[in-house]
Amino acid sequence: MEDELIKIWQSSPKVEQVKFEKSRLILDLQSSLLSLSRLAKYGILVEQIAVIIIVPVFLYSIYWVPHLLSKIGSLWIVAWSIWYMSLLRRIKRDKPQEQDQTYLDYLNQWKSYLGQNKKLTGSALYWYILPPITGCILFALGFYLGNAMGFQRFAVHIGIFLILAIIIHFYFKWIIRTVYNPRLSKIDKLIQVMGED
């Protein structure tokens, strides 16, 4: 009777033939998302390390710098850094996981995750560039007004901050164009191709 079980089990009708044509798209997207995950992982790590270094330095400078504007600038940078750290943690936490979901759900999760991050990157001028630049300008302005820095040196500092801000702004635009848009379009295409009955 025990062998009979095996015989019965294997008597299931053989009704299947698998056709396989253009599933390169799945692998293509998989490798694309994997490279993005790696990039994001190291990017977040680098930013977190930078924040860990910045916070104590500017905390100390609140105590150390003489001028009030520099103190406010330092405090502003510390507050922004702490907020930014929490944002990085949230981005890391919200990354799609492959648990208890179908592949379609997985694709939709990635779509929503990338969509949110794209939006966030698109508005980086207001939360990533302007706040720390404002802090840095206040910090330098304190030194200038406190006569610890000449006008020329102050102007050079401001110039560097502004150039950095412009470079970062266009870098983010480039990230949206080369990182987010192609992946989102691949996901859309895959959902469309695979979702058709």
Next chain:
Amino acid sequence: MYWRPVTPMDKDLKDIFLNALEEHQQKLLRICSVYARDDDDTQDLFQEVLINVWRAMPSFKGNASIGTWMYRITLNVCLRIRSKEIKKQRKMLRLDSIRVISLQNESRDNGMDAKLMKLRSCIKTLNDADKAVITLYLEELPYKQISVITGLRENTVAVKIKRIKTKLLNCINEMS
């Protein structure tokens, strides 16, 4: 152009995938059947398994046999995706690239069909771990391979199989 050209790696992967699939698809499908509610559900689950196997192909290192590796993925997918979840989605994932097609229309032994239905029903009453072990046993996989796939010790597998077989035989007799 959206589709990138076929690379040799893609072709190798595809060949390995298709060969392994040809050899194992019936077994994988039978395993899916005990985690699904009905035939449609089985096919949906099987599609999901194929997609997961295909996606994982680049990471297949060849440490285990490809069959063992595919069984492991199949069980993982079947266990993590509940059939009710699949049913909830009215529009289930459909791959035009991986399609299951009916081939066989030959007449079948009704008596055997009835027995098969009973066996499937009885297996469905088991818990997930027991389902995994017994389906692999019914596919005539050696204890060692079942142990590698499920992560259980060989002795445990043997004891479990003995106990589940008794349970199944009792269940089938009761249904008769």
